[in-house]
Amino acid sequence: MTFHIRRALSAATLGRALLWAVMYYLITSPSGCKLGNAWGAVDQLRAKPRTSGMATAASKVETSAPTSPSTLGALMDSLRPSQWVKNGFVFCALIFSRSLTDWHRLALVTLAALVFCAISSATYLVNDVLDAPDDRQHPIKRLRPVASGRVSRKAALCTAAALGFAALAGSWTLDHAFFPVVSTYAAINLVYSAWLKQVMLVDVFVIAAGFVLRVIGGGVVIHVELSAWLIVCTTLLALFLALSKRRHELVLLGESASGHRSSLADYTPHFLDQLIGIVTASTVMSYALYTLSEDARTKFPNKRLELTVPLVLFGIFRYLYLVHRREGGGNPAHMLFTDRVLLVSVLLWAAAVIVIIYL
Secondary structure (H helix, E strand, O other): OOOHHHHHHHHHHHHHHHHHHHHHHHHHOOOOOOOOOHHHHHHHHHHHHHHHHHHHHHHHHOOOOOEEEEEHHHHHHHHHHHHHHHHHHHHHHHHHHHOOOOHHHHHHHHHHHHHHHHHHHHHHHHHHHHHHHHHOOOHHHHHHHHOOOOOOOHHHHHHHHHHHHHHHHHHHHHOOOHHHHHHHHHHHHHHHOOOHHHHHOOHHHHHHHHHHHHHHHHHOOOOOOOOOOHHHHHHHHHHHHHHHHHHHHHHHHHHHHHHHOHHHHHHHHHHHHHHHHHHHHHHHHHHHHHOOOOHHHHHOOOOOOHHHHHHHHHHHHHHHHHHHHHOOOHHHHHHHHHOOHHHHHHHHHHHHHHHHOOO
């Protein structure tokens, strides 16, 4: 292992040690940062009368509160580890640059993904603190640790600061060019949480930017040139997921949607369906054109990458089915791991791409 990787591993180890130290302080300190067990807050929230729109929305979705009674468990829940699957986009540049078998590059990209796990969890914590009052009026988000009172604001912000510092330090140590990518990701997500999520259309483009920055970050750490097609396809796919998420929120909350988030007042299901239709067609066409492009034929001579197009079509069709017939779309990561058909289609596509490119 090179000295470069050792430095990155040292930074990651330092960040983890700092995080655990802060979390220990949060649990044991008598000065107000102690979290304690606050299940009573959840009971009080559940006991409060809700509007008929909220009651209807809640009845449409089967949810359960995190069951861990421990403070540390609640804090871990607030990091949203299930959302770390999104950081798989960091590996896109590695796969499409035919570097998956290069152990040095694989180690670098894996460390970059861990950095994104830390910085994304930090932004989730800040977002939960800022959104706590609104989340308490949401049939699902009211069960989040911060909104339900199981994690205090101070604890969430202390942990976010520790994770953010560890991520930024790790990104700088891993590659100086990677630091601006992670910093930009953190900045736009903080601005999104504070303001941009209330601006119609801008909100979904900011979400899409987060996915694109993951792809860029994966390319930066291994110093490969990113294909413009990869950026375009990632942007369109991310917009598809973001718009589907907005549609889910709008349908779930009904008439009370604007009370939860002001930007939802400017959306309608019909308008979102039109936008989803546009990005769906654009995503499929962009990917199909990429597989047939001169760029793909130059990088992968005599490879039939276009054979993976039907798998992309099937995966998107399945996702649309879950959005329109199963009232899904609010949590893409949850849908991926709970719907076997969707999961199998994604795994088959990934396997097909790897086999075609590398064999």
